[in-house]
Amino acid sequence: MSQRYEIRFSGAGGQGLILAGVIMAEAASIYDGKQAVQSQSYGPEARGGASKSEVVISDAMIDYPKATVVDALLALTQEAADKYSHDLKEGGVLLIDSDLVKKVPAGNFKTVAFPIINTAKNEVGREIVANIVALGAMVALTNVVTKESAEKAVLARVPEAFIELNKKAFQMGFDKAVAAKA
Amino acid sequence: MAKKVAFLQGNEAAAQGALYAGCKFFGGYPITPSTEVAEVMSVELPKVGGKFIQMEDEIGAMASVIGASLTGAKSLTATSGPGLSLKQELIGYACIAETPVVIVNVMRGGPSTGMPTGPSQSDVMCAKWGTHGDHAAICLTPASVQELFEETVRAFNLAEKYRMPVMVMPDEIVAHMRERIVFPEPGELEVIDRTAPSVPPAEYKPYDTRFGDVPPLAGFGSEYRFHVTGLNKAEDGFPTTKATLVQAEEERQIRKVDANVDDIVQFEEYLCDDAEVAVVAFGSTSRSARFAVNEARKQGIKAGLFRIKTFWPFPEKQIKALGAKVKGIITPEMNLGMCTGEVKRVVEGQAPVTGIFRVDGEPINPGQILEKIKEVK
Known part of the structure; x- marks a missing residue:
């Protein structure tokens, strides 16, 4: 892969999407030995408002750090799905939370849907790990970083007491995406 | 031993660069999008016997770094546009009192409080003309996380070597994005300390x-x-x-x-040797420009990039020479023509200079630059 691969994590401020992007980029850059840049844009609010975190991964030097045509997009809210799906590339992947994105953006891309936040809340046990559930799913859907590297990157970022919780969240997201894709 | 690597944010790298340079004092007042510089310094300075203080406002913060520097401590403050405006009176004081200090100013939308979380490159004139009176100015505009580390070290070197305030001005994109950084070993980058008196x-x-x-x-x-x-x-x-x-x-x-x-001016020329169209850019915009130049080359257009690393003093003779050999110059920037005006001034009509300006909080994308390259060629 010498070309750019572009991933966008979007949703509302406070959902941990910037962190999800950081972990994805760290998996690529530190553990997989690729080039990666993570950037973000968000409103002045600490919570709410549309928020996005972008990751560009490549084997070659990355110049423009933002997305140009998005290969894979996560949208955790309807607002994010509406606002950020316009530059999703043909044949790309769209992952949405099936409870929160009812109006699925139209386009020539593959849409994968499952209740991401509900999975975190009721199956993993804490809503706060929804970003890690989503990350696990994005790792499964994009194949751009190895699962091992992504898991290492997750664990390096979380406090000791929450390692099991995050492991579970990551694995559950990964498995659900594989099942939903099939 | 393998070098230490990390996946760091630009602002974090600026703080790490300051520590590498031997910074022992930070006085600041938090402001988006520069706050992470203060955050890191508040954690790290006590570990190296340094002092961190959050002052009552930006003016006080600037005063504190001047005072700290006069006692011999390499001193840093970090701010963004509105804070930079407030600091101007004391920046003039640092100029006339010839006090080495480093100011990291992360550029966001302006004037006034403008757009706190939006990227911009509109403070570069304020770096030179913000404070009144005749005074010299040094302002560095890094384009990557690694460079933000290295240029912060260089800013301290220049401040100490020339006894004056030096500004490091990343735009919000460079300051907030994260990339892999390879930490230089101690001694690998030059670190300059001020000259002590030799007389009793x-x-x-x-x-x-x-x-x-x-x-x-x-x-x-x-x-x-x-x-x-x-x-x-x-x-x-x-x-x-x-x-x-x-x-x-x-x-x-x-x-x-x-x-x-x-000794001060640094720049980077990319594919400029045979270029017929040159893009002159700095900060994150230079990364869009590099993308566009590569695309143009694929389409058979001889495009090149002149990347400004040192904005002040402006790389006058290099850009003048560039103007003498190309058919046209394109100057994309996230403001309404600050760098463009300087380029026009030094090129002196040898080649047409066409700006691309954006102040809507969005970066200038490679497509915009490529389009202009095709028009100008």
Whole structure:
């Protein structure tokens, strides 16, 4: 892969999407030995408002750090799905939370849907790990970083007491995406 | 031993660069999008015997770094546009009192409080003309996380070497994005410390030109006693209105930078040798430009990139030479023509200069630049 691969994590401020992007980029850059840049844009609010975190991964030097045509997009809210799906590339992947994105953006891309936040809340046990559930799913859907590297990157970022919780969240997201894709 | 690597944010890298350079004092007032610089310094400075203080406002913060620097501590503050405006009075003080300080200013939308989380490149003129009076200016505009680390080290070096304030101005994109950084080993990058006085305390004068245009600076509070003022001063540091002294002092301060432009100015030329169209850009916009130049080359257009690393002093002779050999110059920037005006000034009509300006909080994307390259070629 010498070309750019572009991933966008979007949703509302406070959902941990910037962190999800950081972990994805760290998996690529530190553990997989690729080039990666993570950037973000968000409103002045600490919570709410549309928020996005972008990751560009490549084997070659990355110049423009933002997305140009998005290969894979996560949208955790309807607002994010509406606002950020316009530059999703043909044949790309769209992952949405099936409870929160009812109006699925139209386009020539593959849409994968499952209740991401509900999975975190009721199956993993804490809503706060929804970003890690989503990350696990994005790792499964994009194949751009190895699962091992992504898991290492997750664990390096979380406090000791929450390692099991995050492991579970990551694995559950990964498995659900594989099942939903099939 | 393998070098230490990390996946760092630009602002974090600036703080790490300051620590590498030996910074021992941070005085600041938090402001988006620069706050992470203060955050890291507040955690790290106590570990190296340094001091961190959050002041009552940006003016106080600027005053605190001047005071700390005069005692001998390499000093840093970090801010963004509105804070930079507030600091201007004291930046002038640092200029006239010839005090080494480093100011990291992360550019967000303006004027006034503008767009706090939106990227911009509209503070570059404020770096030179923000404070009143004739004074020299050094302003560095890094384009990557690694470079933000390295340029912060260089900013300290220049501040100490030339006894003056130096600004590091990443745009919000460079300051907030994350990339892999390879930490230089101690000693790998040059670290310059200020020259200590060689005369005994009784003979010491803080602006003693027998030692050249950059007189040695003693530590305030040591056995060396001296006077510091914002007024035009004689060599002993006390105010003077004597015409010949004031004229000479002002000219010397400008000369510190003017006579050393080649030591200070850094730039990068990419595919410029045979270029017919040159893009002149800085900061994150230069990364869009590089993408566009590569695309143009794929389409058979001879495009090149001149990346400004040192915005002040402006790379005048290099850009003038560029203007003499290309058919056209394109200047994309996240403001309404600040760099474009400088490029036009130095190119002196040798080649048409076409700007691309954006102030809507969005970066200039490679497509916009490519389109313009095709128009100009």
